Amino acid sequence: MTAPLTTAPADLGTLDDAGFATRILGGDVRAAARLMRFIDDRHPRAVAILKRLHPHAGRAHIVGLTGNPGAGKSTLAAALVAHWRALGKRVGVVAVDPSSPFSGGAILGDRIRMAEHSLDDRVFIRSVATRGHMGGLSRSANDIAMVMDAMGYDPILIETVGVGQDEIDVVKVAETTAVVLVPGLGDEIQAIKAGLLEIADVFVVNKADRDGALRAEKDLRMLQSLGAHAEGRWEPPIVRTIAIQREGIGELADAIAAHRRQLAAAGPALLDRARTRARHVLESLVTDRVTRELGQMIDDATLDAIAARDRDPWSEAERLFAAIRHDRGPT
Ligand SMILES: Nc1nc2c(ncn2[C@@H]2O[C@H](COP(=O)(O)OP(=O)(O)OP(=O)(O)O)[C@@H](O)[C@H]2O)c(=O)[nH]1
Ligand SMILES: [Mg+2]
Incomplete structure (x- = not known):
């Protein structure tokens, strides 16, 4: 930087x-x-x-961009940044994928792709690689997005690979999530497996220069029609893009903006999302802390006593929990 x-x-x-x-x-x-x-x-x-x-913080539109490895998320991110910059926006990018162009482990091609933005001080790009903590990835991404938000960057794009719970948790802090699919390869099916369909507010069928883009779009439409249709509920639009040629980027940006407008117009929906985000962050912080404290409280003597059947695990669990509850800390 x-x-x-x-x-x-x-x-x-x-x-x-x-x-x-x-x-x-x-x-x-x-x-x-x-x-x-x-x-x-x-x-x-x-x-x-x-x-x-x-x-x-709390003003920026936080946009999650997720999908399978190689779907074109980073290429789309670079194209979206260029689009938003041309509109005069200050843009934040949080790249969670450790192999992304913004992180140390970048491959050369990816780095060149984002290089046009690297000297632009109205674009703040940061990668996140923190792992090894429960929810660590998601919390670091959230914290970094919040810093950018407080600084006035808007929108803020969070790129994360849509594989693995920790990665998918990342987009739970986003207001709008775009799920990137590619034609063929049965990606639509993989997406359902990974639970990506449920979190999509916008679908992107990238690599539309390839055979099967229309087919993929039709398959998606079909799947959508099978889902529940609550009255007035947002129906995720499907946008076809060719990220390498920057085609469809305006449409994608419009779909992302339309989703936010719809959330804002719905009022309670926006509040719901904010509440869900707050819950996610709070639970993650508390869970992390409790896990750490428990780790320190469980000693070998206790474990040996349970193994030897001198004590039972239920009573020990009650004892530990009571100890945590009574240590209320500063209020
Ligand atoms: N044909 C075609 N190739 C594309 C398109 N968009 C991206 N690619 C290529 O697909 C490859 C992967 O693109 P990335 O943007 O790195 O994909 P990614 O989803 O960020 O990949 P990971 O971060 O590794 O998960 C690159 O070689 C891109 O040039 C497209 O619209 N059409
Ligand atoms: Mg990438």
């Missing part, structure tokens, strides 16, 4: 949490990048600064 020239040579090391937050809200990309490293490293300062940014 190159700092914009307007940034004074900041000694970030001397800033306290409030100073950090002020810098970030003022648009300092270097300070934001530092915070994102804190987030990656699970540094305690990350939470302290995030708490200060939280009231300032």
Whole structure:
């Protein structure tokens, strides 16, 4: 990440949490990048600064872009960014896929694809690779998107491969999720298996230059017609794109915007999504903490006692849970 020239040579090391937050809200990309490293490293300062940014976020349209590996998500992301930039928007991109163009493990072709945006200070691109924590990927992506949101980037695109629960959880924080499919290969069926159909607000049939794009669209329509049709419910549109030729990108951007307009018009639906997002984040934070604390509380003596049948696991579970409940912490 190159700092914009307007940034004074900041000694970030001397800033306290409030100073950090002020810098970030003022648009300092270097300070934001530092915070994102804190987030990656699970540094305690990350939470302290995030708490200060939280009231300032909530304006951006967070858009999830997911689909099978190689479906063309990164190519679509680069094309969408170009489209939005041309409309004068400041765009954020959070790339979750470790093999994505924005991450360290990028393959050369991918990197070139996104290179046109890499020197543009109105585009903030950040990759997320944090793994190994339950829900870690999703929470890091959410935190990073929130930082961009607080800084005024809008829309914010989150690219994640639609394989594996942790990856799919990522788009639960998105307001609008676009699911990318490609013609042939029975992708439609794979999508159902992976639960991608249920989370789609917009379908993209990318690689429409290939045989079978119409067929794929028809198959999708058919599947949709089998689903439940609640009155007034949003029917996910199907957009055909050729990402490498940047065809259909305007239509895709329009479909994404239309979904948000519909959510906003529906009122309660938007509230529902916000509530679902809040629940997802809160549950993930609490679950993570409880898991960690439990890990520390369960000692070998207890395990041996249960194994030797001196104690029973139910009583021990009750005891542990009671201990967690009584340690209410600061309120
Ligand atoms: N023919 C054709 N190829 C495309 C199109 N869009 C992308 N590709 C190619 O498909 C390949 C994969 O594209 P990516 O954008 O890297 O796909 P991805 O979904 O981000 O892949 P992962 O991040 O690895 O899951 C690349 O070689 C692209 O050039 C398209 O519309 N038509
Ligand atoms: Mg990719």
